[in-house]
Structures are given as structure tokens and as C-alpha cells.
Amino acid sequence: MKLSTKHLIAIEPLKKADIDLIFSQADEFKEVLSRPIKKVPSLRDITVANLFFENSTRTRLSFELAEKRLGADVVNFSASTSSVNKGETLIDTVNNILAMKVDMVVMRHASPGACQFLSERTNAVVVNAGDGTHEHPTQGLLDAFSIREKLGEVKGKKVVIVGDITHSRVALSNIYCLQKLGAEVMVCGPTTLIPKHIESLGVKVEHNLQRALEWCDVANMLRIQLERQDAGIPYFPSLREYTELFGLTQDRLNSLGKEIVIMHPGPINRGVEISSEVADGNNSIILNQVENGVAIRMASIFLLAQGIKRVS
Amino acid sequence: MAKKITLINGGLLNMIIQRLCRQLIENHKDFSSTILIGLQPRGVFFMERIVEEFAKSGHVVKWGIVDPTFYRDDFRIHDKPLLAKSTDMKHSVEGMNVVLIDDVLYTGRTIRAGMEGLMEYGRPKSVELLVLIDRKKGREVPIEATYVGKEVESFDNQRVRVMWKSEGEKEDHVIFLND
Numbered sequence: 001m002k003l004s005t006k007h008l009i010a011i012e013p014l015k016k017a018d019i020d021l022i023f024s025q026a027d028e029f030k031e032v033l034s035r036p037i038k039k040v041p042s043l044r045d046i047t048v049a050n051l052f053f054e055n056s057t058r059t060r061l062s063f064e065l066a067e068k069r070l071g072a073d074v075v076n077f078s079a080s081t082s083s084v085n086k087g088e089t090l091i092d093t094v095n096n097i098l099a100m101k102v103d104m105v106v107m108r109h110a111s112p113g114a115c116q117f118l119s120e121r122t123n124a125v126v127v128n129a130g131d132g133t134h135e136h137p138t139q140g141l142l143d144a145f146s147i148r149e150k151l152g153e154v155k156g157k158k159v160v161i162v163g164d165i166t167h168s169r170v171a172l173s174n175i176y177c178l179q180k181l182g183a184e185v186m187v188c189g190p191t192t193l194i195p196k197h198i199e200s201l202g203v204k205v206e207h208n209l210q211r212a213l214e215w216c217d218v219a220n221m222l223r224i225q226l227e228r229q230d231a232g233i234p235y236f237p238s239l240r241e242y243t244e245l246f247g248l249t250q251d252r253l254n255s256l257g258k259e260i261v262i263m264h265p266g267p268i269n270r271g272v273e274i275s276s277e278v279a280d281g282n283n284s285i286i287l288n289q290v291e292n293g294v295a296i297r298m299a300s301i302f303l304l305a306q307g308i309k310r311v312s
Numbered sequence: 313m314a315k316k317i318t319l320i321n322g323g324l325l326n327m328i329i330q331r332l333c334r335q336l337i338e339n340h341k342d343f344s345s346t347i348l349i350g351l352q353p354r355g356v357f358f359m360e361r362i363v364e365e366f367a368k369s370g371h372v373v374k375w376g377i378v379d380p381t382f383y384r385d386d387f388r389i390h391d392k393p394l395l396a397k398s399t400d401m402k403h404s405v406e407g408m409n410v411v412l413i414d415d416v417l418y419t420g421r422t423i424r425a426g427m428e429g430l431m432e433y434g435r436p437k438s439v440e441l442l443v444l445i446d447r448k449k450g451r452e453v454p455i456e457a458t459y460v461g462k463e464v465e466s467f468d469n470q471r472v473r474v475m476w477k478s479e480g481e482k483e484d485h486v487i488f489l490n491d
Binding site for chain 1: 379381382383387388389392393394395396397398399428432433
């Protein structure tokens with residue numbers, strides 16, 4: 001049993017068996033992460049470059065921890081301190097890094113398709129850590145893995161993704177991953193933040209948060225990207241109105257008369273899309289998502305690295 | 313099609329396991345500072361069989377399961393990927409007398425990896441190795457077993473496989489497969 005892909009660019013082309021395989025290995029890496037010594041030597045002759053052309057804290061840390069706990073050598077690159085500012089192209093930057101004998105590249109980039117572009121032009125294994133509004137596959141995997149951990153299985157569960165679906169790579173990876181595992185997916189948000197024709201992906205669309213919550217078993221609350229609102233393109237009249245209509249509060253949860261699981265990919269705007277009480281409440285698995293992120297990334301990298309043949 | 317030959321049948325295997333258990337009792341007395349560690353994947357069936365045998369005579373033994381996958385030296389050499397199996401370590405091995413258990417000892421590389429994995433859970437006082445089958449020829453690292461069920465002479469193109477009732481077989485038995 002091995003992955004059907006050499007790179008991890010997106011969830012869309014993956015098979016259910018690939019996701020199941022990553023989950024089964026992530027289960028074992030969770031055990032590794034619970035040990036006093038949270039490190040295994042499997043990737044000690046592998047070098048991984050983390051290329052972050054966009055800001056990131058938790059994803060970069062999570063990848064770096066995963067790589068180090070697999071025993072890999074890690075080099076980090078962030079656009080703000082690099083020659084990218086001097087006009088170097090993506091492919092030149094990457095080729096220079098690969099010339100230093102790097103085996104795997106984990107990349108975040110603002111342009112959708114940047115990882116695909118790279119994977120077609122290099123010998124290194126490419127892992128997408130978020131490419132523009134396209135996909136963020138490891139986030140999709142860790143979200144589904146966290147639902148499986150909390151509810152026993154993903155199949156048959158109803159998951160609503162609330163917020164800015166138009167600009168969200170997390171939403172897209174979640175939709176593909178959850179559907180492949182047999183969940184029903186709904187998206188909920190203001191009409192301006194729901195892409196036209198998203199129904200063609202087989203998801204339900206709802207503009208009323210109360211109705212969406214009554215329908216679901218799990219609510220994944222996405223971050224409202226304040227920078228977009230500030231950039232002069234208002235997608236809704238005001239933050240206060242957004243919170244009023246789409247913010248998840250304890251009162252709303254109490255009104256449901258049932259327990260639902262609360263998720264958030266972070267970083268949280270407390271008091272905007274989710275209240276502190278809900279984010280820190282018993283139904284929230286937000287910190288479990290972060291913890292599972294390391295295990296999922298270890299599993300993905302461990303499996304992908306097996307495609308890099310050892311030179312003797 | 314591989315040719316199958318039964319090497320040890322259920323009755324004989326039972327006697328061998330009983331003998332190994334008696335040897336363990338002789339050396340480890342009341343098992344208060346002993347822990348049995350089954351190596352994934354197939355050493356676990358053997359370890360469970362031994363724990364079951366001890367239970368019949370009222371001996372309670374601590375046990376654990378270690379997966380050597382992450383410590384193997386053939387990672388990224390074969391086309392078939394190495395996949396991790398469950399580890400189950402409820403007890404620390406710090407200061408304990410460990411009996412590492414596997415079904416077949418051949419090159420010794422799995423045992424080497426297993427020992428490295430074991431050390432993640434503490435520094436044992438001692439480590440012994442118990443195997444059901446010792447394929448004498450073919451060792452690639454200097455590892456020998458403390459307790460051996462049966463020594464077997466075999467060629468490289470032959471495989472020795474222990475089949476367990478707990479995995480759906482009619483009875484525990486050992487077979488030879490000629491490729």
C-alpha cells in the first residue's frame with residue numbers, strides 16, 4: 001500500500017485510500033508524539049526546505065516540528081528576508097535552494113497553482129502548505145482527522161463550513177477531503193463570500209447560520225480575513241453586522257438543543273466569527289486540530305519521503 | 313506458486329511454547345521486574361500466545377508492543393513502502409529485564425531496529441531475545457537469541473512463516489515456503 005501521488009499538491013486528485021493511509025500512519029505518529037522522546041530517526045538523510053512566500057506562524061511551525069521529529073534536516077526560507085524582494089523568479093529561487101541538495105520542498109505561495117508549477121519543474125518532492133485560494137491539503141487532512149478522532153468516523157457526518165468560502169483554501173481542501181470520506185458538506189456565509197456555482201462541488205449552500213447549525217454535527221468556523229475588508233473591497237457592510245449574522249456565540253449554541261463540534265483553523269478573531277466562550281468551550285476541538293496537525297504532517301512527509309530512493 | 317511444507321504442527325508447537333515458558337519462569341522467577349515486548353508485526357501474535365500460556369499457570373506478566381518500522385535501516389530502499397504498526401507501551405522499561413519476542417530470527421536487522429525502538433521507553437536493566445524459529449544461516453548483524461524454539465537450516469529463497477490461530481488459522485503451525 002503506497003500513496004498514489006509523488007507530491008502533495010491538493011486533496012482533489014487523492015483517492016480515499018490515500019487519505020485512509022495517511023490517517024493510519026498519523027495514528028501511529030500521535031503515539032510517537034506522546035512519548036518522552038518525541039522523535040524518530042526515519043528521515044535522518046533527508047533535507048527539507050520550508051519555503052514560505054507568504055506569512056505563516058502555525059503552519060510553518062507545525063511543518064518544521066513534523067520534519068524535525070522525523071529526524072530530517074530543515075532549512076527555512078521566508079520571502080520577507082530573501083532575494084525575492086530583489087526580483088528573483090520563483091523557479092530561480094527554488095533551483096538555487098535545490099542545488100544545495102534538498103530532497104523535499106514545503107511551499108506556501110500567494111499564487112494558486114504555484115506548487116503544481118514547481119512540481120512539474122523540479123525533482124524534489126513538493127508539499128503544498130497553501131497556494132493562494134486553491135488548496136491547503138494538510139489542513140483539510142488534519143480537520144477531517146480531528147473529526148474522526150472526536151466522533152469516531154467522518155462518514156455520514158454533517159459538516160458546515162462558515163465564513164469566507166470565496167477566498168479560503170482551507171474550505172476547498174475541507175470540502176474535497178470530507179466528501180471523499182463520505183461526509184455531507186454545507187457552506188454558510190454572506191452571498192458575497194460564497195463562490196457562484198459552488199453547488200457543482202456537491203455542497204449545500206445556506207445563508208442563515210441558525211439553520212446551518214441546526215443541520216450540522218460539526219461547525220468549522222473560518223477566519224474572517226480582516227486584511228481583505230481593510231483593502232478597500234468590502235464584502236459585507238461592517239464587522240459588527242457580520243458578527244451579528246454569522247458569529248458563533250454561546251447563546252446560539254445553547255438554542256440548538258444538541259451538541260455540535262466546533263472547529264477553527266486559526267488564527268481566531270475572537271469576538272468576530274467566534275466568541276471566546278465558544279472557542280474555549282467543551283465542544284471546541286481547536287487545540288486538538290493544532291496537535292493533530294503535527295501528526296498529519298509527519299504522516300504525509302513520512303509517506304511521501306518513501307518515494308525518494310536512497311542513493312548508495 | 314510457492315511450495316508449502318509444514319515444518320512444525322500444532323501439537324509440537326504447543327510443546328515448544330510450553331518449554332520456552334518454563335525456561336522463562338526458571339530465569340525470571342516471579343516476573344516482578346520483567347516485561348515481555350512483542351515486535352510488530354508478527355512477534356505480537358507469539359507474545360500474546362506466551363502471555364496466554366502463562367495465564368493458564370497463574371503467572372501474571374507485564375507486556376508491551378514495539379514497532380521497529382521507524383528504526384529500520386531499509387527505509388526508502390524497497391518499492392514497497394514501510395508502514396508503521398501500532399505501538400502499545402503502558403509500562404516504562406527503565407530498570408526492567410526485557411524479553412524481546414519475535415517469531416523468526418533471520419538477518420537480525422528487525423531485532424536491531426526493535427532494540428533501538430525499545431530504548432525510547434527507558435534504559436532496561438537487561439534485554440534478552442526469545443524467538444520461535446532461528447534461521448541459523450543468513451545473519452547480517454551480530455545478534456543471537458537467548459531462547460530459541462527451534463533452529464532451522466534454510467536457503468535464501470526459502471521463507472519460514474509462523475501461522476497463528478489468533479489470525480484465523482485452524483491451529484498454530486510453522487510452514488516453509490519455497491519460492
